[in-house]
Amino acid sequence: MPTIFDGHNDCLTRLYPPGAPARGNFLERGQDGHLDLPRAREAGLAGGLFAIFIEENRHPGDEQAFLQSRSDRFPLMDPPLDPARALQETLEVAGRLFEIERESGGAVRLVRGIEDLQWCLDHGVFAAVMHLEGAEALDPDLRRMEFLLGAGVRSLGLTWSRPNAFGTGVPFGFPGSPDTGPGLTLAGRRLVRECNRLGMMLDLAHLNEQGFWDVARISQAPLVVSHSAAHALCPSCRNLTDRQLEAIRDSDGVVGLNFCVSDLRSDGRRDPDTPLEVLARHAEYLAERMGPRHLALGSDFDGALIPREIGDVTGLPRVIQALEKAGFQGEDLQAVCQGNWVRVLGESWRPRSGS
Template sequence: MTDRIPFFDGHNDFLLRLMFGSNEREEVWLGNAGKGHLDLARMKQAGFAGGLFAIFVPPISGGPPPDFASLMANPPYDLPMPPKMTHGEAQPMALTMAGLLHWMERAAPDDFKVCCTAEEVREAISNNIIAGVMHMEGAEAIGPDLDALYLFYDMGLRSLGPVWSRPTIFGDGVPMSFPGSPDIGSGLTEKGKDLVRLCNELGIIVDLSHMNEAGFDDVAKISTAPLVATHSNAHALSESPRNLTDRQLAQIRETGGMVGFNYATFYINEDGRASNDMGWEPLIRHIDHLIEHLGEDHVGLGSDFDGCILPKLIGDVTGVPNFLIALSEHGYDNALLQKLARDNWLDCLERGLS
């Protein structure tokens, strides 16, 4: 591989970082201070062609975020999850982040565009404009009557995960623990099933990352759309309940769905540690496994930028080209690299947003 390959990313938490840095948001988005994993300059440098930008409402604790590196340094671990959050608590921050995504476009109209269709994504990329698709990680901001879903849809929401790791009125997520199985807790509630049906009706992708196994199976039974996990890895290689079993991978493949490979070290390391000191081999093993069980048309990238501990070899968005080079040296030809980097996600958006 000699030329840089533009890539589409299945999940990042940049909006959360932008919200917490709101007093310096121009610097966070338009500057190049090297903080966090993303900013406009580094995205353009790396070949970041587009991605799903997550609205994620963090736990309302009033304290600093947990030190995951310490908490996940010595498995086994089982991190306590925060309680349910009401839509009244979640909506203000969710709306702020939705607004910030549109502000990003207004601040850099020649470089970034909020896209609502696969056609708009392709057109933006063809014009060297970064395509941003609004995603929601955990549907706490959607109330029990589901009316807010229409509002967020009109703002551009096109991908939604009913749960993060904490429970919602729609279902249960998986804990941040190791080792563990995704077969924990009950599945979707009746409101959760209604949410999936309405997402299908509107053309919103239902994200299975963070779903427990029962919830995953409920979505598989109800949904008429391809099954998608935006940022998940292989449970056979790292026994985190956040990772997907081979049975789940087979179900995703059967529907023409998609899995985005997550760069979070604690979902890559065989022993579940958060340690970021690793070579390329553990990452490549997961990609190999995903391709083996999904086929080469249904695997892409789902970084979790600005929401995880990355391998040192990646570091931030500018390290993705090096990862693609490592895959090339592993034996992946240019056609397969194009699929993994971008084309599979674009095809998935066409199937999922219709």
């Protein structure tokens, strides 16, 4: 069974909901949610991108209410987030990840570069990459960029599903097109160039289609979508059209396949009794369109309603089995499970001077 690197989880949001005193423990085996270190180890999960996600109107500590609140808003667009609050809560949640690293006694490492990541994978140390899901904590003049980079943020989502100073996200619409509004702002275009220059990975999950094409035109780095699926199989606003998939392939980028049932099912229903074949069919389709080199995993653990058959992170071996049944094997399977993320992270983290 290959070890796995995963492109997206919302574990920090569950462990440390902004505004609430609750501090779940990542290092101990729990019953709640999808992900903690003991369960990750059991599942062969070697690491992943840990999102810092700030939401208006959170239901602190209540995961069911949190997941429900997402579906209740369907298909509305979220209002913009107050940037001052975004920065404050980002620092607090990031602090929790530093605490986890320290308290782990070497079992978890906050990864800042590709050598770091490779070392963790070689030595069985759980590798956490810090990701901002939405750029609200940054100011439009990007004066906070170097600080956040220096602090360990290595992946930046331009938007969540709402507008901000840099671009506009897609609403949770079904059925719907990802073409839901204007492209990047001037500040957004500047942000893309700055990320290229500094070697910050840009994540286009939740970004609308015009914003996607703006990035495709400006960026010199591979196009990365951390958690999404195929629009041709599930016409959700969050999913990627064939043209987008081809652009990702041509940039040598990657799509992390989302486990969120409403972004996988052809009827868009939030039904946990979704067979793993539905997930595997997306994997097949994405690999057909782009080649297996451009497919990876982006579970959205602790951030989405996932198939009951997966349950939590310990269901990852069943995901692998479903991929094997769909024909993935050998080097291709290894690449999908881990290698493609490692390659694209390394390429994205290489500073580029020419833009």
